[in-house]
Amino acid sequence: MQEAGGSDSPTEERTAMQFDFSDDQKELRDGVRRLLDQRCPISVVRAVADGEAGHSAELWREIGESGFLAAAVPEQYGGVGAGYLELCLVAQELGRSLAPLPTVSSVYQASEALLIAGSDAQKAAWLPRLASGAAIGTVALAERPGETTPGAIAATVRGGKLSGVKIPVADxxxxxxxxxxxxxxxxGQSLFLADLGAAGVTREGVKTIDPTRKHARLSFADTPVEPLGAAGQGWALLDRVRDRAAVLTAFEQIGGAEAALFMARDYALQRFAFGRQIGSFQAIKHMLADMYVALELARSNCYYGAWALSVDSDTLPAAAASARVAATQAYQLCSANTIQVHGGMGFTWEFDCHLHYRRSNYLALALGGASLWESRLIAAIRPRAA
Incomplete structure (x- = not known):
């Protein structure tokens, strides 16, 4: 187990180092995998990629009805109340199957923001709908290309009305x-809840590298909003949401990385050149070995992140950042190398390699790029190293 930043408590450190998922949790993971194998074949992914819909509505409904989206939502708000460990394993299987669903936006960010900062009335109004899949949530931060900083925010709220433009908004x-x-x-900079069915909201589609995760330009013109959390605490609340979302997204990334690795391995065993399996060639062996090592390193960091999230450890910022960095590197490496193993055919639309490559690059930027999370990791571990 990779421990990021250590722990002030020897007992806590031993618990983290010995962490693994229980048999019941692994059985849940297997159940999610069976459902997705049946309901999310690659044809479903391609249908969303080729179409105009932002996600597979049918799959979203089935996943919601199964309770998987609600794993970490308390029962009083329409959730299952199982916990974050279960949600991590759900995320891993969604990543493995390339599920074309708005999970990063709705489950890992919007729902978590409500859980952290929402009033009882806001939670009661929105969490049951988000947990069941009856509604989709998102987070609207950026207003222009590049890293989102406090100085880059121009949207304003006056008299409970929001005006401004957000782009690109995932899902x-x-x-x-x-x-x-x-x-x-x-x-100050604060968070606000905006019902996107209210007056003054217009949407315009924005193309991104992953056509299964549709984005939009959202324009607000005197749109009624509600404050979420304390005034002026927008960035502090976002940091807490990002740490939770980073762990969950990292599990999607290692699920995708594992699927890409298996795709490359299977092709290397089936493809023959010069009378031999290409998997017997040293260059292919080394490529697959590098992919495996990157995946297992990411998995260990993700497990540490899952533990820190599940117990709300004070090491969560470091654990989340290390999981995010390692999982991003692993998925990008595995998806790129899978194309290389497939050779010239791997670059074609007909082969499925590019779907993982697109998803890996989308997820690498979904919560801020690699440099952001490397900086967050350094900032989290520096006080412990002093």
Missing amino acids: GIAADLAIVLAKDEAG
């Missing part, structure tokens, strides 16, 4: 609810 085409970062009347 913004289909979302019902947006958690929006904007300037409040005191000049």
